[in-house]
Amino acid sequence: MTRTGTRTDTADETDGTGPRLTRKGLATRGRIVAAAADLMFERGVAGTSTDDVRAAAGVSTSQIYHYFTDKNALIRAVIAHQTDAVLDAQEPLLSRLDSMAALRAWRDLVVDLQRQRHCEGGCPIGSLASELSEGDPQARADLVDGFARWEGAIRDGLHAMRDRGDLRADADPERLALATLAALQGGLLLTQMRRETAPLEAALDSMLDIIERWTVTTAG
Amino acid sequence: MTRTGTRTDTADETDGTGPRLTRKGLATRGRIVAAAADLMFERGVAGTSTDDVRAAAGVSTSQIYHYFTDKNALIRAVIAHQTDAVLDAQEPLLSRLDSMAALRAWRDLVVDLQRQRHCEGGCPIGSLASELSEGDPQARADLVDGFARWEGAIRDGLHAMRDRGDLRADADPERLALATLAALQGGLLLTQMRRETAPLEAALDSMLDIIERWTVTTAG
DNA sequence: GAAAGATTGGAGTGTCAACTCCAGAAAAAG
DNA sequence: CTTTTTCTGGAGTTGACACTCCAATCTTTC
Numbered sequence A, B: 001m002t003r004t005g006t007r008t009d010t011a012d013e014t015d016g017t018g019p020r021l022t023r024k025g026l027a028t029r030g031r032i033v034a035a036a037a038d039l040m041f042e043r044g045v046a047g048t049s050t051d052d053v054r055a056a057a058g059v060s061t062s063q064i065y066h067y068f069t070d071k072n073a074l075i076r077a078v079i080a081h082q083t084d085a086v087l088d089a090q091e092p093l094l095s096r097l098d099s100m101a102a103l104r105a106w107r108d109l110v111v112d113l114q115r116q117r118h119c120e121g122g123c124p125i126g127s128l129a130s131e132l133s134e135g136d137p138q139a140r141a142d143l144v145d146g147f148a149r150w151e152g153a154i155r156d157g158l159h160a161m162r163d164r165g166d167l168r169a170d171a172d173p174e175r176l177a178l179a180t181l182a183a184l185q186g187g188l189l190l191t192q193m194r195r196e197t198a199p200l201e202a203a204l205d206s207m208l209d210i211i212e213r214w215t216v217t218t219a220g
Numbered sequence C: 001g002a003a004a005g006a007t008t009g010g011a012g013t014g015t016c017a018a019c020t021c022c023a024g025a026a027a028a029a030g
Numbered sequence D: 001c002t003t004t005t006t007c008t009g010g011a012g013t014t015g016a017c018a019c020t021c022c023a024a025t026c027t028t029t030c
Helices: A023-043 A050-057 A061-067 A071-089 A100-116 A124-132 A137-164 A173-194 A198-213 B023-043 B050-057 B061-067 B071-089 B100-116 B124-132 B137-164 B173-194 B198-213
Strands: none
Touching (some): A023 A050, A023 A124, A050 A061, A050 A071, A071 A124, A071 A137, A124 A137, A124 A173, A124 B124, A124 B173, A137 A173, A173 A198, A173 B198, A198 B198, B023 B061, B023 B071, B023 B124, B050 B061, B050 B071, B071 B124, B071 B137, B100 B198, B124 B137, B124 B173, B137 B173, B173 B198
16 A cells, blocks of 8 residues: 555544554454445435444444544544545556656546546545535545645656756746646546546646646757 | 526426416525525535525425425525526626636636635535535536536637637637636635635636637737 | 453434425415 | 415424444453
8 A cells, every 4th residue: 555645644543542443343443434435435425324334334333433433533534544545546656747658647547547437426535525624624624634645746746857857947846736636626526527537638638738838848 | 697608497496387486485485595505505415404494594494395396406496596696706707708818807706706705615516516416416417507607608708719810720619618617626626625725726827828828929 | 261451233312304284374366 | 355376384293313322242461
């Protein structure tokens, strides 16, 4: 499991405070989070009850409340889970976005992923973000961290390109990475709505065009 | 009230079928939709109960069910309401996006609007889209229409620029408009998360850069 | 192997949300 | 003015959902 950036493990019971977990306990906890993540991706957070999670994970009611103080704690664990899952799905490309070829390969991967899903569900992090950002400040903070890791990976690649001289010295990796992540998120939302990858492709291709415009043409 | 594109008035009781509404009835219906739109924007669709709407609109339970068959019908009315509201808020600029100056003015307007809201709430249409697209197919269809009107306005402006010769003949207004809307939506989402307009600005500025690159420099 | 602590099952509780019903007030139609 | 239709108030019903409780059973620890 490749890690991009730093994990901030907040608010679930994996830290020092609560009772310690045995191997078995850790496994059940994992099953609960995985089941919850799947259901919340398909039906939304508000659309999945703790009883749905209970059934899907094959556990009893008390187990959920043994491992999580309440539904909010479970939601935060789902955020952490999905952040890791999304970023991992883009490895090893994501941590090496330091050439136009790599960026294009990454673009293709993201587009293919949506096609495989028949353009359903959108971005697992983006939809959580949209649903939770106004209601739960802690959730919003976790999601900001998740996006920061994503954006950081893109930015690092662009920085590497600039340091190597492939990108002009006055290029702004920070800003380009932010715009790329925004284009990706918006593209995913419209793609989810329209059930076709055209919006995602248009958005990402436009951003790659911009980035390419900042490259130094060695032949010129 | 300026209209952009064609309204598709689906699924609420304003069409021929149901009982006809008196002036007073139309007013109460309007109050219900407006109250529901506000609440759903602040707390999300799942986060607002019909009783919340009842209280905010100052009506009785039965009135809501007199004007709407169920909560889904109310939600669809809210979608129509918000689509109109969002597009109207961008008039008269939106229907005249046929120059770089106009595009930049529009960008500033959108950014300012978010600043005024302290970057809270994101896009009224976008958040509805994210919350409803997987659950309710009818809602998704309505939202696709809403986005199409938005995208259409941008596309028409770019078409005008191309027809006038300000944009190169091989520019693709369709694709550029789609990418711009995606950048806007993604920028709004990240802006909502981070409570600062930087992502929105980066995303929109990048897209305007791209469009500008397709302009014909009369002086050159 | 016994005490201590972690894990599990499942019935039970209180609250809240969507929706129904019906009777009475207001308005429109004739 | 009378009839018909729309509009309104609010009590009541049904179900779902988050969460609690407690007793039983594994696992670790010493």
